[in-house]
Amino acid sequence: MNNPNTSLVSQMLSNRKKEIVYGKYEREVALAKQFFKYLGVYGLLASGLRSLEKRIIKPPLFRSELVKLPMANFLINWFGGNIGQETDANSGFLGFGLLHYTLINLLKPDRILCIGSQKGYIPAVCAMACRDNGKGIVDFVDAGKNEHESNSWGGIGFWKKTSPKKHFSLADIEMYINTYVMDSEQFAEASKKTYGYIYIDGDHSFKGVSRDYSMFWPKLEKGGIMCFHDITLKGKANSGEYGVWKLWKQLETKHNHKISIILRQNGIGILQKK
Numbered sequence: 001m002n003n004p005n006t007s008l009v010s011q012m013l014s015n016r017k018k019e020i021v022y023g024k025y026e027r028e029v030a031l032a033k034q035f036f037k038y039l040g041v042y043g044l045l046a047s048g049l050r051s052l053e054k055r056i057i058k059p060p061l062f063r064s065e066l067v068k069l070p071m072a073n074f075l076i077n078w079f080g081g082n083i084g085q086e087t088d089a090n091s092g093f094l095g096f097g098l099l100h101y102t103l104i105n106l107l108k109p110d111r112i113l114c115i116g117s118q119k120g121y122i123p124a125v126c127a128m129a130c131r132d133n134g135k136g137i138v139d140f141v142d143a144g145k146n147e148h149e150s151n152s153w154g155g156i157g158f159w160k161k162t163s164p165k166k167h168f169s170l171a172d173i174e175m176y177i178n179t180y181v182m183d184s185e186q187f188a189e190a191s192k193k194t195y196g197y198i199y200i201d202g203d204h205s206f207k208g209v210s211r212d213y214s215m216f217w218p219k220l221e222k223g224g225i226m227c228f229h230d231i232t233l234k235g236k237a238n239s240g241e242y243g244v245w246k247l248w249k250q251l252e253t254k255h256n257h258k259i260s261i262i263l264r265q266n267g268i269g270i271l272q273k274k
């Protein structure tokens with residue numbers, strides 16, 4: 001009869017061996033990428049390399065580069081993960097990004113919806129979670145408003161000036177995210193999709209966030225999670241009176257499965273659909 005401890009150890013050793021072999025190929029693929037980038041033909045070969053990468057270096061064990069300092073630091077800087085997301089670029093701490101990443105890892109949704117982001121930090125982290133899950137896609141909606149428009153709520157006009165595909169491709173996640181530069185209301189009317197995870201960080205007025213809640217709650221699947229950013233901000237902003245806190249208070253009587261995570265000024269509200 002097999003000794004369970006021996007078979008466990010041999011399984012671990014064989015996994016380790018696989019990791020070493022995969023690790024070797026990973027370096028070679030990375031070198032090939034650098035070489036083709038240098039030659040300027042990377043675009044042409046990128047998809048071929050990606051499928052090769054998937055076939056030969058698909059990790060045998062769960063593993064994410066997300067929490068390693070260089071990647072975390074890059075994500076925070078490139079996608080604008082600011083203090084409102086409780087990040088720290090120096091130590092590579094992803095703040096609320098880590099929370100969304102973990103919830104998506106646990107739920108493994110097929111579709112994720114993100115409403116509002118200055119430069120894409122939370123949508124990017126969600127897309128990385130899809131990549132690590134081996135499934136799922138993010139629909140990211142932002143009106144692309146700039147600071148001179150009404151109801152911009154911190155928007156800097158970024159999505160009207162940049163190519164979202166190119167922007168996300170720097171983290172190799174462009175195939176896990178579709179960007180819609182439009183108002184959330186327009187998107188809700190046009191889309192028939194349902195979602196397993198929804199993140200709301202667009203219009204922060206009471207009227208605006210309540211509209212997002214009413215439009216997207218019916219599109220949330222059973223067991224799915226809806227998150228609101230900035231549930232504690234109160235008072236006047238350039239775009240008007242903050243109102244997420246007010247909606248969050250109202251939802252208290254409506255939902256049993258409701259969690260508030262409050263740190264400093266911002267805070268995240270989490271609802272699960274039962």
Ligand SMILES: C[S@@+](CC[C@H](N)C(=O)[O-])C[C@H]1O[C@@H](n2cnc3c(N)ncnc32)[C@H](O)[C@@H]1O
Nearest residue numbers: 116117118142143144145154155183184202203
């Ligand atoms: C407060 S910023 C998001 C800042 C965010 N905390 C972050 O980490 O990037 C709000 C974003 O929502 C967008 N926005 C505002 N109203 C919107 C609406 N009705 N539909 C879609 N996007 C909207 C703005 O263009 C802006 O980029």
